[in-house]
Amino acid sequence: MLLLALFACDPKDETPAPAEDSPTYYADVRPILDTTCARCHADGGIAFSMDDPATVVSMATAMKTAVQSGRMPPPAPDPSCRDYASSDRFVLSDADKATIAAWADADAPLGDAADAPGPRDESLVSLAPYDLELWAAQPYTPSFATADGNDYRCFLLDVGNTDRTWIRGMQALIDNSRIVHHVVLFQPDGVDDLPADAHDGFACSGLGQGNWSTLGAWGPGANPTVLPDGMGIRLEPAAQVILQMHYFDSFDGADAEVDQSGYGLLLTDSVTHEAVNYAAGPTNISVAAGDAEGVARSTINWPTNAQVLAVWPHMHLLGSGFEETVIHADGTETCLLKMNAWDFHNQVTANFLEPATLVPGDRVKIRCDFDNSAENPFQYSDPPEDVRFGEGTQDEMCFGFTLVATPVE
Numbered sequence: 156m157l158l159l160a161l162f163a164c165d166p167k168d169e170t171p172a173p174a175e176d177s178p179t180y181y182a183d184v185r186p187i188l189d190t191t192c193a194r195c196h197a198d199g200g201i202a203f204s205m206d207d208p209a210t211v212v213s214m215a216t217a218m219k220t221a222v223q224s225g226r227m228p229p230p231a232p233d234p235s236c237r238d239y240a241s242s243d244r245f246v247l248s249d250a251d252k253a254t255i256a257a258w259a260d261a262d263a264p265l266g267d268a269a270d271a272p273g274p275r276d277e278s279l280v281s282l283a284p285y286d287l288e289l290w291a292a293q294p295y296t297p298s299f300a301t302a303d304g305n306d307y308r309c310f311l312l313d314v315g316n317t318d319r320t321w322i323r324g325m326q327a328l329i330d331n332s333r334i335v336h337h338v339v340l341f342q343p344d345g346v347d348d349l350p351a352d353a354h355d356g357f358a359c360s361g362l363g364q365g366n367w368s369t370l371g372a373w374g375p376g377a378n379p380t381v382l383p384d385g386m387g388i389r390l391e392p393a394a395q396v397i398l399q400m401h402y403f404d405s406f407d408g409a410d411a412e413v414d415q416s417g418y419g420l421l422l423t424d425s426v427t428h429e430a431v432n433y434a435a436g437p438t439n440i441s442v443a444a445g446d447a448e449g450v451a452r453s454t455i456n457w458p459t460n461a462q463v464l465a466v467w468p469h470m471h472l473l474g475s476g477f478e479e480t481v482i483h484a485d486g487t488e489t490c491l492l493k494m495n496a497w498d499f500h501n502q503v504t505a506n507f508l509e510p511a512t513l514v515p516g517d518r519v520k521i522r523c524d525f526d527n528s529a530e531n532p533f534q535y536s537d538p539p540e541d542v543r544f545g546e547g548t549q550d551e552m553c554f555g556f557t558l559v560a561t562p563v564e
């Protein structure tokens with residue numbers, strides 16, 4: 156008894172009991188973090204881990220400020236343009252922002268561990284278990300000596316399928332998120348022009364090659380691509396794919412890091428619709444130093460009847476807005492994807508709840524906005540420098556990787 160009483164008097168143990176109605180970490184805040192923040196803020200993720208309660212408590216005020224300013228979670232596609240799977244997990248509700256603020260204001264009480272939510276739903280980062288995991292044949296240490304700290308490395312991978320098969324879902328499997336800046340999975344139309352030891356890895360262009368088509372792509376913060384039932388991306392028997400890794404030197408010691416990443420696939424052996432990924436967007440990007448309102452656009456004439464299943468918008472660090480729109484022959488428009496702000500660390504694939512319909516005569520328009528001013532918090536040149544289209548992290552891109560399905564004959 157005496158011992159207990161002594162303990163109770165120890166000033167270090169005097170955690171103030173939370174006010175009756177103030178939110179607690181376990182009951183109210185943890186569920187929000189699991190749903191909205193953990194895809195980046197977890198052990199092995201791209202930002203500081205929120206897995207440890209003490210860290211979260213120490214960051215309470217910073218979290219309140221970050222969510223109230225709209226900086227966190229980073230900007231995501233606007234669901235009111237075209238709604239997509241789990242959009243409510245990419246955009247934080249006003250009610251959740253208020254809960255985080257009220258909890259921080261109440262000195263971030265932990266509450267009762269018995270109120271902790273169940274296991275986290277990992278579907279925003281993973282489709283595991285996969286039907287097939289394809290990994291680079293060996294670990295690689297990037298070389299950043301040239302090309303401004305960018306290193307592109309490609310690995311030829313054997314799918315190992317004896318029959319035609321179809322990809323119905325996919326996600327990059329990132330080994331070392333500290334150095335991987337993006338990943339593209341290509342399908343080459345022939346491999347005769349590749350080096351003999353292409354399985355072991357070879358230096359390649361960040362833009363791929365003319366005879367490679369894009370199967371899937373990943374950037375920091377990216378979620379899996381999931382196709383609707385009955386739709387798939389075709390892989391012919393004994394298919395070979397190319398895993399393209401883009402490594403970037405963003406911290407001291409990055410050149411000592413090792414990576415061996417891969418891609419996880421969900422497969423099916425029959426579909427009603429074949430899906431193909433188009434990299435739509437302009438390659439004539441040029442934004443003058445200091446220009447806060449740079450724009451790049453392109454429009455293509457759409458030739459067939461098709462459905463748009465998903466869009467993955469891709470720009471580099473200076474992007475500030477993205478818009479992909481269908482312009483119909485009668486002048487009306489259909490919004491596919493719209494963002495009024497951009498953070499490189501949040502490259503969300505919008506897997507649409509309802510596919511959009513394309514018919515011959517439609518045009519698909521892409522517009523990217525760039526902020527190359529000194530005021531852009533993501534500006535990396537001091538003073539700003541002219542920026543053009545290119546494969547390096549310090550160049551810019553403006554692509555809508557647009558997944559389009561047509562009926563299988």
Ligand code: HEC
Nearest residue numbers: 191192195201202214217218221227228229247376500501
């Ligand atoms: C798509 C990935 C992603 C998601 C989702 C995300 N963050 Fe972040 N967050 C980051 C990255 C990357 C950084 C580091 C940015 C930097 O320091 O430049 C960061 C930094 C922070 C910081 C510290 C620096 C700052 O800006 O104050 C806080 C606090 C934070 N995040 C809170 C949150 C909260 C709360 C959520 C969920 C409501 C969240 N984040 C969701 C990627 C993410």
